[in-house]
Amino acid sequence: MTQELIETVEILRPGKSLVVAIDGPSGSGKSSVSKEVARRLKLAYLDTGAMYRALTWLCLDSGTDLDDGAAVEAAAENLVLEISTSPLEDYVRVGGTDVTLAIREPAISAAVSAVATTLGARTELIRRQRELIKKHHHRMVVEGRDITTVVAPHAEVRMLLTASAEARLRRRGIQLGGSQNAEQLAAQVTLRDAKDSTVVNFTRAADGVVTLDSSELDFAQTVDAALGIVHGIVNHQALHRD
Ligand SMILES: Nc1ncnc2c1ncn2[C@@H]1O[C@H](COP(=O)(O)OP(=O)(O)OP(=O)(O)O)[C@@H](O)[C@H]1O
Ligand SMILES: Nc1ccn([C@H]2C[C@H](O)[C@@H](COP(=O)(O)O)O2)c(=O)n1
Numbered sequence: 001m002t003q004e005l006i007e008t009v010e011i012l013r014p015g016k017s018l019v020v021a022i023d024g025p026s027g028s029g030k031s032s033v034s035k036e037v038a039r040r041l042k043l044a045y046l047d048t049g050a051m052y053r054a055l056t057w058l059c060l061d062s063g064t065d066l067d068d069g070a071a072v073e074a075a076a077e078n079l080v081l082e083i084s085t086s087p088l089e090d091y092v093r094v095g096g097t098d099v100t101l102a103i104r105e106p107a108i109s110a111a112v113s114a115v116a117t118t119l120g121a122r123t124e125l126i127r128r129q130r131e132l133i134k135k136h137h138h139r140m141v142v143e144g145r146d147i148t149t150v151v152a153p154h155a156e157v158r159m160l161l162t163a164s165a166e167a168r169l170r171r172r173g174i175q176l177g178g179s180q181n182a183e184q185l186a187a188q189v190t191l192r193d194a195k196d197s198t199v200v201n202f203t204r205a206a207d208g209v210v211t212l213d214s215s216e217l218d219f220a221q222t223v224d225a226a227l228g229i230v231h232g233i234v235n236h237q238a239l240h241r242d
Pocket of ligand 1: 024030172
């Protein structure tokens with residue numbers, strides 16, 4: 001069998017677990033790249049950042065004090081969340097309200113770190129993320145900040161997607177249509193990362209995690225590089241299976 005065929009057979013093998021865990025800082029391209037990788041490999045897809053954003057939306061909508069850890073944890077436990085796990089559609093609903101676009105607003109980006117650094121809320125969302133991975137028979141691309149280290153440390157493929165601060169700020173600026181000045185962009189990218197990294201490490205690859213630096217790559221090249229990493233690891237595992 002050719003190497004390419006072994007890889008394809010392995011990835012499509014029914015019942016084979018294939019969790020691709022991708023972490024990285026804000027604006028590194030996690031969501032867009034992970035979604036495309038999931039689409040190409042016909043895997044489910046989970047944007048865990050959207051879950052923290054949905055919880056933040058609920059807290060702001062219900063007037064929950066973000067400095068009150070117990071109240072944020074209670075909100076996480078009561079969160080009635082529907083989230084797409086398909087790379088082909090994008091929806092997030094909280095208690096039946098469509099918040100797909102609302103959770104991307106700068107007001108949520110500004111508040112989300114307070115929620116994401118509440119450890120009790122993290123415990124609840126991590127529990128739900130693991131449940132979703134199980135529901136999809138461990139065939140999913142999952143992206144966030146702590147997927148390679150906490151949510152799915154035994155994932156078949158673990159990747160840290162990085163890019164220079166300059167590249168990430170530039171990408172986020174383009175993504176937001178040039179509507180944000182440098183200070184606003186820094187608040188949504190580098191300052192948010194600084195707050196988030198007080199509870200999770202997504203700047204340094206843990207043991208066994210492959211780093212993909214996309215600073216000098218365009219989107220298509222980054223997707224190809226990520227797929228190359230998945231194929232390389234799956235192939236290696238197939239060749240070394242007893
Ligand atoms: N390699 C790349 N080259 C150029 N642009 C890219 C690249 N990867 C992603 N992008 C673009 O950069 C923007 C930010 O990407 P994306 O939203 O996927 O980042 P992210 O890491 O998920 O950010 P966040 O964690 O803040 O949600 C998007 O517009 C995306 O299309
Ligand atoms: N696994 C995760 C995913 C996300 N977060 C936090 C960090 C971010 O500030 C926020 C929103 O994520 P984004 O949509 O920007 O990827 O959620 C986290 O702590 N752990």
